Amino acid sequence: MPIENERLLETLSSLDGVAGQEKTVGEAIAARLREIGLQPETDRMGNITARREPAAGGSPFHALLCAHMDEVGLLITEITADGYLKFSPAGGIDNAVLPAKWVRIGGELPGVVGIKAIHLQKMDERKKLPETDAFYIDIGAASREEAEKQVKLGDMACLVGGWHELGADLVMGKALDDRAGCALLLELLAAEQPCRLTGVFTAQEEIGLRGAQVLANRIQADLVVVLEATAAADVLETEAEETVTCLGRGPVCSLMDAGTIYPPELIKLITDCARTAEIPLQYRRGAAGANDAGALQTAGAGQRVITLSLPCRYIHTMRSVASRTDYANWKKLVINLLERLSSPEESARFSRETSGKDAGKQ
Template sequence: MFLKRLTEACGASGNEKEVRDIIIHEISPFVDSVRIDGIGNVIAYKSGKTPAAGRVMVTAHMDEVGLMIKEIDSAGLLKFLTVGGIDKRVLVSKTVVVGKDKIKGVIGSKPIHLQKRNEWTKVLDINELYIDIGASSREEAEKIVSIGDYAVFDTQYEEFGDDRIKAKALDNRVGCAILVELLKSSIDTEIHGVFTVMEEVGLVGAGPAAYTVEPDVAIILEGTICYEMPDLDTYDIPTVMGNGPAISLVDRATIYDAAFRKWIVEVAEKNNIKYQYRKTSMGGNDSGSIHTSKTGCITTAISVPTRYIHSPLSVISKFDYDNTLALVKAVISDLEKEAL
């Protein structure tokens, strides 16, 4: 599955080249043009037999949360900063790869045997953690890593259970994979497919991309928060795995166009595609920059529910993935018939 290659690639915010190269190689035979803009976004154009009702832009961000090396101490241990929103509680003892040579490392801390009792109940701060790459001195470590190098979780893609995929960076390589499949398909509608950079650190790439494309309609493909555990009331559950793609209502950056959302729901029901609403206003995505760029545009976000997001390992349902792709294809195909 192409998603395996994408999730196992390294691409923390600001360092998306490996992911970008994989995507360009995959889509180039299927699009009319593809280019990289000044900030690193990939902007592809696929012509259609008939133009859609306005200029259509479909986006997914390439970057993942990660770490950046800020110091190498005298023992050869690496101190780091977080890049994007990472829960400190998930870091201890996780394996990572560091730098362009993908040096293996383990995130370490003081062992529990040496901690004071009051430390047992506290979450370890980032400054109390380090990456151990097996070096015994600063000089030895500096031969293979440098200040400013990125580190990402070292997690392999795996399918498990009846319908599940576990991997790192499903936010948002799952959206990238769906957009790649869309561009490779035989849809007749003209679209601009955009793979953005640095979403996780403030929706950085999306604004310049939208300014260039000047869309009338934008569809943002995402992996979104999913937490449907037994201790929650139903109204607290943002999305449910296995209930299909999640259509956003509102988030911290966007109040989504109600008429467009209603029309998308009609398309889903007409095509017997299971769907759900994203029932939380927490978080945000590239729509926050896209819908306010230049003269503005209508946007929607269609997402794959993703458990354990922004952690070393996330989980999605293949059913949700397939139905998200099906819904996006149906929406794109009908846009040529509808004046939105």
């Protein structure tokens, strides 16, 4: 099953947007929003917001959909006398991913993460993974002075990865976490919707839900739907009870993670949506990690949140792999959910008016 707008996903996934430096991704998203006739607004954290009112006769139910723009990367912390760049990870990156990888600094300057050739390693060095501070980026500069002409401390290096097809149904991209969510959100904003939709492309999720924190102070909705890419662990030597999600088994509904316990009545509604529309659905088995839902649930007097994700292998590397069929089903599920929530019955059940009133100001 094709992704309707696969070019869009490819473009977004390939752009560099390490946490805190999402500008390029934000500009591409804003341009697309203007193309579809919406007015993007950017706040001080770099979150981009666009609103879409329903057609005449639509439901007043207000859904806030969000996807984060940022990806994990490396922040340059030091330039050595030899012209090498030391770095600190921005977001969670496995050191095993780093050695000998091609990086891009500031969206253009190429570099490589240096590693001692196997010939030069001592026996014990071959057996264990180096600490982060043993790594460096080589940009081919001969000295600190030469490197300083091209790089400043605080610049971000982004792992480089292209776009490839893998087998019949899978695609491999650099930053599917969470450009897949961004692409889906753009698709949803481009179409007529049955209720009020606010779409937010958030900044700095990977380093602690920071964009969402500010967003939460500004906008409150009847329901927040976080569109994420989540870890698929259907990989070798992982037992069934440890596979958080699997590729090809449909979109993922979260039950609990480190930031949020999701409301059972919403999990039930989503399960029911999937069953009725014959969309495969999996629950996220595993409670590690957190996403923007954590910041949004406890903002103000609280709001209802749910996370619907695309399962993704090799997440937080530049080779994330996802299924086109899952993507198509993910989209179907979100559209289905919005339709259900726009019915008078569910709209009444889940609107802010029916819960969370200010108990102090009667």
